[in-house]
Amino acid sequence: MSVRPLPRLLVIDDLLGRIHTDRPNRERANLCGQYLLEDVTGDQKENAPTMIVKAPVAQACFCRGQRPACAVVGDRVENALEDALNMVRRGWSARPSGDPPWALVLLDLCFYTGSVTVASNRETLGMPEGRPDDDLPDRYFGITVLEEIRRQFPGLPVVLFSSRRREDVVDQFSKLGAEDFLPREVEQAPHLLSTLLQRHALLSDETGAITGRSIPLLVALRDARRLAPSRQSVLIAGERGSGKESLAQYIHRHRFAKGKRPFVAANSSVFTPELFASELFGIEARVATGVERRGGLIRSAEGGDLFLDEIRHMPPQVQVSILRVLEDGKVQPVGSTAPQPVNVSFIFATNSNLDALSVSGGFSPDLLDRIRSGGSVSLPPLRDRIDDLPLLVDRFLRSAEKEYGAVGRDVSPQAMQRLGAYHWPGNIRELRTAIYHAVRSYPGVERLAPIHLQLADVETQSPVSFGRPSSAARPIEGQSSGDSGIGLPSASTDDMASGTQLAGSLRNLQDAYAAAAARLVRAALIATNRVTPDNPEGRLQIHPAIKLLLADPALSASKAADVIKKFLSLSPKVTAELLSKDPILREAMEKARKLRPGKTKRSSDRN
Amino acid sequence: MTAWQRRRTALSHDWLKNRYLPALGSWANVLDGRIQDSALEASFETEILAQWETRRIEALALVSTFPNEMSPRTLVEYQSSFVADVDLRPLLTEVVHELWMFRNRISKLIWIAKARIRAADEAYSRIQTKLKDRVSVDNLSAWNDIRPDFDAFARHCRRLGRILTRFQDDVTIV
Numbered sequence: 001m002s003v004r005p006l007p008r009l010l011v012i013d014d015l016l017g018r019i020h021t022d023r024p025n026r027e028r029a030n031l032c033g034q035y036l037l038e039d040v041t042g043d044q045k046e047n048a049p050t051m052i053v054k055a056p057v058a059q060a061c062f063c064r065g066q067r068p069a070c071a072v073v074g075d076r077v078e079n080a081l082e083d084a085l086n087m088v089r090r091g092w093s094a095r096p097s098g099d100p101p102w103a104l105v106l107l108d109l110c111f112y113t114g115s116v117t118v119a120s121n122r123e124t125l126g127m128p129e130g131r132p133d134d135d136l137p138d139r140y141f142g143i144t145v146l147e148e149i150r151r152q153f154p155g156l157p158v159v160l161f162s163s164r165r166r167e168d169v170v171d172q173f174s175k176l177g178a179e180d181f182l183p184r185e186v187e188q189a190p191h192l193l194s195t196l197l198q199r200h201a202l203l204s205d206e207t208g209a210i211t212g213r214s215i216p217l218l219v220a221l222r223d224a225r226r227l228a229p230s231r232q233s234v235l236i237a238g239e240r241g242s243g244k245e246s247l248a249q250y251i252h253r254h255r256f257a258k259g260k261r262p263f264v265a266a267n268s269s270v271f272t273p274e275l276f277a278s279e280l281f282g283i284e285a286r287v288a289t290g291v292e293r294r295g296g297l298i299r300s301a302e303g304g305d306l307f308l309d310e311i312r313h314m315p316p317q318v319q320v321s322i323l324r325v326l327e328d329g330k331v332q333p334v335g336s337t338a339p340q341p342v343n344v345s346f347i348f349a350t351n352s353n354l355d356a357l358s359v360s361g362g363f364s365p366d367l368l369d370r371i372r373s374g375g376s377v378s379l380p381p382l383r384d385r386i387d388d389l390p391l392l393v394d395r396f397l398r399s400a401e402k403e404y405g406a407v408g409r410d411v412s413p414q415a416m417q418r419l420g421a422y423h424w425p426g427n428i429r430e431l432r433t434a435i436y437h438a439v440r441s442y443p444g445v446e447r448l449a450p451i452h453l454q455l456a457d458v459e460t461q462s463p464v465s466f467g468r469p470s471s472a473a474r475p476i477e478g479q480s481s482g483d484s485g486i487g488l489p490s491a492s493t494d495d496m497a498s499g500t501q502l503a504g505s506l507r508n509l510q511d512a513y514a515a516a517a518a519r520l521v522r523a524a525l526i527a528t529n530r531v532t533p534d535n536p537e538g539r540l541q542i543h544p545a546i547k548l549l550l551a552d553p554a555l556s557a558s559k560a561a562d563v564i565k566k567f568l569s570l571s572p573k574v575t576a577e578l579l580s581k582d583p584i585l586r587e588a589m590e591k592a593r594k595l596r597p598g599k600t601k602r603s604s605d606r607n
Numbered sequence: 608m609t610a611w612q613r614r615r616t617a618l619s620h621d622w623l624k625n626r627y628l629p630a631l632g633s634w635a636n637v638l639d640g641r642i643q644d645s646a647l648e649a650s651f652e653t654e655i656l657a658q659w660e661t662r663r664i665e666a667l668a669l670v671s672t673f674p675n676e677m678s679p680r681t682l683v684e685y686q687s688s689f690v691a692d693v694d695l696r697p698l699l700t701e702v703v704h705e706l707w708m709f710r711n712r713i714s715k716l717i718w719i720a721k722a723r724i725r726a727a728d729e730a731y732s733r734i735q736t737k738l739k740d741r742v743s744v745d746n747l748s749a750w751n752d753i754r755p756d757f758d759a760f761a762r763h764c765r766r767l768g769r770i771l772t773r774f775q776d777d778v779t780i781v
Binding site: 024027029033034035050051053165186190520 | 608612616619620621623625626628629630632633634635636640641642643644645647648710719746762765768769772776
């Protein structure tokens, strides 16, 4: 069983971050003792503190944010913004792959600068006497650091940690997006810190049920924890296979941390309107011959949570019934005349754009308001949390080996590269399937190579390196956005000064627009390319793809073909290039032309 | 920044909140068995806890001198342009001072701060009496009897820190 990693805090503070040549920083040790922090800074190796924290709340890394970090009488101490930001970067965008990011930054406000004098050194070892500006709230160095953190590391949670008055900086810190203000004169510091961490920090799932330490995943988990205390309805949005039910269970665990309550999960798409009422609301005995009394899913979740997945597929009659339950807090079993009160929280999930559906009439707007009255969480797709791939692969390898026999498998770097380059339309579920398939199919192979992985070749993208921020928007195979001539041009001021160059830039912009439109079409084609009873061979389908792209379920097949033709004809140069290089787009265009053989109106025709 | 503000920064920000209270909090966790810290155990009673004896005097002086040093009366006294009429100046000075005291409830603020210092003093005295009377050779187990007084002392120190923050930062006109 793996030991839960402790959250890692970064503390930027002039007093706590300083080091001494001949003794430990006693103020830092006392703070660690007060908050039960394990100091992992590693800057006091020769003067290691004598403290042992038995059950630390978190690990802490301390940074002075000034130079020199170790100052003696006669030194001048100056603020060092870049040093502080480099420290932030080391635990954020530049951290080694697999390492968790900073869970939280605790940031001091007032940093004293100037000369270290005999008197100032006597008062506090290594501290300068301070300059008048250091103390002015509108000149606090901490605010400067906060501004830069917000600019360079926008998702990083920061809590101001100061003995100064909250009122002095309340406008600035809320405007700059600090999560909270932690004063120094607190009681029950470890408990307070734990509460802050739960509320604001980027923490991995303590149970290990949700695997991953990537920033997008940790942000989703934090959002989920923030919603959990309210028992109002929550909506989870995420692509198929991205782990929506696991996130619902995570919310449930945090909602009922103190006691076990029921968690009932159901898929809305399996309910027919006829069966729905009895399945969900229950049925009274003797409604019809041979019918036995059933409590129904809602009442079986009494006191706990009911998770309803794929709510987009709820028939309209069912949507009306659910809305009534959410509004009244009562269910009426089939065959009963009296509605019965229930104490159930609802967690809904969808992989569709319900806002767009509610506009087009595909989903009740009233119900949509209700099902996210307690808030909503977006679960990132696997391609946006590709840093988690090694952890997920290892997890699925181990679980597959439990089922099919353990030989201590691992994955070759080339195979990992291939997994990292894949688009993962089926997300984690698809990854699990791929790993299980490889383990099952090659029982004697200890190191899985690319050849053992069953992935669709056409969807392999350019290689990625782990440990770098990933993005959903990747260049189309064989093209780089910068050099191919179809990426956004780098327009300088000088370019704009010339009319000829301006015209050239506009053409480039149009090309970039055409390329972007083609990428959208391609993404939609991939997202809807699945094996279904109607499409047993998993062929490319342009109609569902364009319906998804335009969020228009009523769109006809011929209109979809028109859209494909239009989107893939925005720039003759780009179109020719794309269709020659990309088999998916080529196939889509051929299908569209077959369905709507008329002439395509090109943008160049209008000019 | 006035001299009074500098003294408050040194006492409240630099010493009490950044050094003394974390040390008291750390010591509470030593007593609870949540941390082991031999350096703190060796120095707490003599080098850390005892700091209160000198700092309490600074705290009392700081609070007591607040009305004189931070009253807007100083603006009237030292800036003749405020009141051209020399005869009126003493009267106006007192009016400004009294208004400031009344509107900002300065007397009450000072009374609360002194009460907190006194309460911390009393808890500190009880701790010192029990430390002198202790018979146990094991320092930490002797602190079991002292714990309620220590918790009270730490609480009063925290509350003193909070009330010192409420004293205004600038010399402002009423």
